[in-house]
Amino acid sequence: MAILVGPETRLLIQGLGRDGSFQASRTREYGTNMVAAVHPGRDGQKFEDEVPYFSSVARAVEATGANTGVIFVPAPFAMDAIIEQVDAGLELVVCITEGIPVLDMVKVVAYMKGKPTRLIGSNCPGVLSPASKAKVGIIPGNIVRPGNIGVVSRSGTLTYEAIAQLVQHGLGQSTCVGIGGDPVHGTTFTDVLELFQADDETEAIVLIGEIGGIREQLAAEYIRQHVTKPVVASIAGQSAPRGKRMGHAGAIITGKAALASEKIRALSEAGVHVVESPTQIGAMMKEVIG
Amino acid sequence: MNIHEYQAKEILDKYGVPTPRAEVASTATEAKDIASRIGGRVVVKAQVHAGGRGKAGGVKLVDTPEQAQKEAGALLGTRLVTKQTGVAGVPVEKVMIAETLDIKDELYLSIVIDGDIGAPVVMASTEGGMDIEEVAENAPEKIFRVAGDPLIGLTTYHARDIALALGVPAEALRATTKLITDLYRVFTDNDCSLVEINPLVVTEDNRVVALDAKITLEDDALFRHPDLARLRDGNQQDPLERRADAADLSYVKLDGGRVGCMVNGAGLAMATMDITKTAGADPANFLDIGGSADQERIEEAFKIIMDDEDVEIILVNLFAGIARADIVAQGIVAAAKETNAQLPMVVAMRGTNAEEGARILGESGLNITAAPDLAGAAEALKHKLLELGGAN
Numbered sequence: 001m002a003i004l005v006g007p008e009t010r011l012l013i014q015g016l017g018r019d020g021s022f023q024a025s026r027t028r029e030y031g032t033n034m035v036a037a038v039h040p041g042r043d044g045q046k047f048e049d050e051v052p053y054f055s056s057v058a059r060a061v062e063a064t065g066a067n068t069g070v071i072f073v074p075a076p077f078a079m080d081a082i083i084e085q086v087d088a089g090l091e092l093v094v095c096i097t098e099g100i101p102v103l104d105m106v107k108v109v110a111y112m113k114g115k116p117t118r119l120i121g122s123n124c125p126g127v128l129s130p131a132s133k134a135k136v137g138i139i140p141g142n143i144v145r146p147g148n149i150g151v152v153s154r155s156g157t158l159t160y161e162a163i164a165q166l167v168q169h170g171l172g173q174s175t176c177v178g179i180g181g182d183p184v185h186g187t188t189f190t191d192v193l194e195l196f197q198a199d200d201e202t203e204a205i206v207l208i209g210e211i212g213g214i215r216e217q218l219a220a221e222y223i224r225q226h227v228t229k230p231v232v233a234s235i236a237g238q239s240a241p242r243g244k245r246m247g248h249a250g251a252i253i254t255g256k257a258a259l260a261s262e263k264i265r266a267l268s269e270a271g272v273h274v275v276e277s278p279t280q281i282g283a284m285m286k287e288v289i290g
Numbered sequence: 291m292n293i294h295e296y297q298a299k300e301i302l303d304k305y306g307v308p309t310p311r312a313e314v315a316s317t318a319t320e321a322k323d324i325a326s327r328i329g330g331r332v333v334v335k336a337q338v339h340a341g342g343r344g345k346a347g348g349v350k351l352v353d354t355p356e357q358a359q360k361e362a363g364a365l366l367g368t369r370l371v372t373k374q375t376g377v378a379g380v381p382v383e384k385v386m387i388a389e390t391l392d393i394k395d396e397l398y399l400s401i402v403i404d405g406d407i408g409a410p411v412v413m414a415s416t417e418g419g420m421d422i423e424e425v426a427e428n429a430p431e432k433i434f435r436v437a438g439d440p441l442i443g444l445t446t447y448h449a450r451d452i453a454l455a456l457g458v459p460a461e462a463l464r465a466t467t468k469l470i471t472d473l474y475r476v477f478t479d480n481d482c483s484l485v486e487i488n489p490l491v492v493t494e495d496n497r498v499v500a501l502d503a504k505i506t507l508e509d510d511a512l513f514r515h516p517d518l519a520r521l522r523d524g525n526q527q528d529p530l531e532r533r534a535d536a537a538d539l540s541y542v543k544l545d546g547g548r549v550g551c552m553v554n555g556a557g558l559a560m561a562t563m564d565i566t567k568t569a570g571a572d573p574a575n576f577l578d579i580g581g582s583a584d585q586e587r588i589e590e591a592f593k594i595i596m597d598d599e600d601v602e603i604i605l606v607n608l609f610a611g612i613a614r615a616d617i618v619a620q621g622i623v624a625a626a627k628e629t630n631a632q633l634p635m636v637v638a639m640r641g642t643n644a645e646e647g648a649r650i651l652g653e654s655g656l657n658i659t660a661a662p663d664l665a666g667a668a669e670a671l672k673h674k675l676l677e678l679g680g681a682n
Contacts, residue, residue: 101511110440155557183405236560247556279665
């Protein structure tokens, strides 16, 4: 079993502009079961002559039994799209959109409290499980291999880097999860660690963190108490100066806890194998699991 | 996006937050006239996007309009170098002339988003006028924090709790409570990422006044605040950062580095800066060209790196998912030809159309060392740095 996605995934895509349509094609090529596309005004038409369009998420869910949603709608409308998917009762919502106002995400996360839907993102590459050919998001399908390493990351392309290094060392992945680079986001490191710990298919975990916030420290505390599987971690931004936002809205050193060195210390103290250089992720994992 | 103090004051005024009587001047004569209107002792404050103005000589107390004119004249048209600016400093194009108050107590108040709580948080401290980060590190118990509710806002009782924690006089309790709730509305209504009042003062006659104001607006939310977007002052920005903004590139100039970095994705860009440092040289910049950059943006990104006089070598690290390596390669070659670039480059390209990208670069005649991956790029960079005369 992978986590979050799998053969049972019935995917709905919302937002089929240039990027959304491109990614929808890649997702289908990879073998994901895409059952619905939501784009107001296109009822009766089909994406790539096969996936039916609907004008609302609720209609799409009713007609197709979609259980997972992926969002590509532009940032000004993304909060609305997330709430629409939550209200339609989807189990998993993955929001790829970048640049959503923080106060919108603050409202979204508050709105979702107590509701059964899980949100991944925003501003994330999504989730991919190689063994079940389930891809929800933009992680390139041609770089992953089926296997037993769980990957969780705040970054996009640095996640691809980690995956490539694992593959280079003959290590495949159970599931790859990008939780996103925004300061306020849905699923956290801790949530994904809990899922990987419980997942039979996952033998070891790669965690990619970065400067900003205290989520890596919370992950370290969770690992110390609950995770028995080996964890290899890399923290980006060791050379970043204080007070400057490094692209991701969440990647800014605002206080001592936000420093890479503090995160590395917390993770090391929790027994995590923290690599000194981001070039060593694959090699370290190979060494750790033998 | 940063805005000036006088612009922040205008926003506070609109929300009824008490501020000192003040006006902004672009010339020394205007400064004199304003000082006459206000009367008595006034303060002349350089309007720049940087903290540490006082210590850098950007804030002057004067007793007469003539002195105000003289100090304003001395500041206007100069560049102010503070601990928060680079050595080049920032231009002083306006000064604010403000009344002075009889101050009994200096307090601190700010609002930021706490990503870990997922809500705006009001931070208050009795240590006004101090660098709050120092207070946070040395005496965290002196910072009182209250989170607003994402859907309800900040309740009056929470605001009153903060006012009580600040120990304001009983006569000022009601006004301070109102000031805090008003400030919270400033934050949420305008999509701020920071509202900071340092110091918030209690006067001898028990009024609470925002003596200084710093507001940072969230770039991602400016689309719904066109009036605020117009407050942008590009002259306060590093010229290269300003060009990057115009091209919608995520770029941060880093002081003292010599390796120009061009990467797709923020996390990978940080990791690339990290390996640069390990290879023995400081990165000259952070640059994320984004996922779907077209050739024009790639060209501008490359030119920005080329125009950075500190850059001696360029490191390109691309893991193309949405982006296409061939387009990036074409952009690099076009920009290099146009600028007649001779700098050595280390290039790692992987992902979508990476082979085609490598072919384009290989046939370009540019001084390029191709690397197979991140580790290879680190190794190649190390060699190149040795050729250039060693690590720093």
